[in-house]
Amino acid sequence: MVKAEQLRRSLSGNEAVATAMMQINPDVVAAFPITPSTEVPQYFSSFVANGKCTTKFVPVESEHSAMSACIGASAAGGRVMTATSANGLALMWEMLHIAAGDRCPIVVALVNRSMSPPLNIHNDHSDSMGARDTGWIQLYSENVQEAYDNFIQGVKIAENEEVMIPTMVCYDGFITSHSVENVFLMEDEVVRDFVGPNKRANSGLLGDKNIAMGPMVLTNFSIEMKRQQLQGVLNAKEVTLKVAKEYEELTGRKYGLFEEYRLDDADIAMIIIGSSAGTAKKAADDLREKGIKAGVLKIRLFRPFPGEEIAEVLKNVKAIAVMDKAEGMSGNGGPLFTDTCASLYGKLNDKILISYIYGLGGRDVRVEDLEEVYDVLQNALDTTGNYKKYNYLSVRE
DSSP states (O other): OOOOOEEEEEEEHHHHHHHHHHHHOOSEEEEOOOTTTTHHHHHHHHHHHTTSOOOEEEEOSSHHHHHHHHHHHHHHTOOEEEEEOHHHHHHTHHHHHHHHHTTOOOEEEEEEOOOSSSOOOSOOSHHHHHTTTSSOEEEEOSSHHHHHHHHHHHHHHHTOTTTOOOEEEEEETTTTTSOEEEEEEEOHHHHHHHHOOOTTTTTSTTSSSOOOSSOOOOTTTHHHHHHHHHHHHHHHHHHHHHHHHHHHHHHSOOOOSEEEESOTTOSEEEEEETTHHHHHHHHHHHHHHTTOOEEEEEESEEESOOHHHHHHHTTTOSEEEEEESSOOSSSSOOHHHHHHHHHHTTTOTTSEEEEEEOOGGGOOOOHHHHHHHHHHHHHHHHTTSOOOSEEESSOOO
């Protein structure tokens, strides 16, 4: 594959994702506005109106209707997309399970926002983490470039014949969605060639064969269907790496299941998701200048969770802080922490693992805040395990 020419532009995360959506030119986009994802369908509808793509844009009366329309169009054989945030995703709840169970490879731009109550329009990961068990693939983005790149790759992952699972491409509300950054865009034709034609156009309900979508299944086959669904999710891990390799050859930008930052010789490390990863990298850099071996593991693919691979890259790290921008309400740490613990159990039981809940409702996370977390890890090593396992960062007790 020949490396594609790219155009440098200054775009917000929402405009970059809407541009990717336009370049892909899906069959149907059905959407309802909600802050901070509103700009995605707003930009996209202008692209449709100006003839930049031929997509059927369907404005609906609610997010439940948006996902319902997406499922219908996808079941018919269409390539389908939408965008939402927080309470909008929650209103889709019933339909998220149906989309996944019916193996509809819909792609959603999920602009992460805090779930109510209290009513808060700013960023955390309570919406996508609340939907982590709905059967969707979840890709997370640190910045505008990654949001654009992940959305394009997400289509090819979701529609792979070994996967056929809907996909959420997540990026942080306002921090990434409304921040303007330099981003490299490919030409429209290059993007469309990369994702390829919609191979399902003649295999859905409108195809040549008589099929059923969403039938009632009772005790005799229900568990087998769920196991098949899980296999599609699990297959996404290998397909994600394959698609990322093709994308690297095309753009020069390298992606994996996660990003390892200064982990080769790290004694202490932080596992983190989304835009805060950049802050964590700066904190690690500052500590390295002081002679402290700090590293960062930034999660890109959260569902399916790459547990075995994470255990392998952390095998030489002595103390690990797992940063959750969502409260799991279990008393045992957040979702990322519990998944990490399960992945390391029986393999790396000698590690110090510390859970941090941080940034809820858009609470600012500074470099010095994350340096405090690294200090706790270093102290835990120096005092042979004297530490508090479950923590809130920057909270007024």
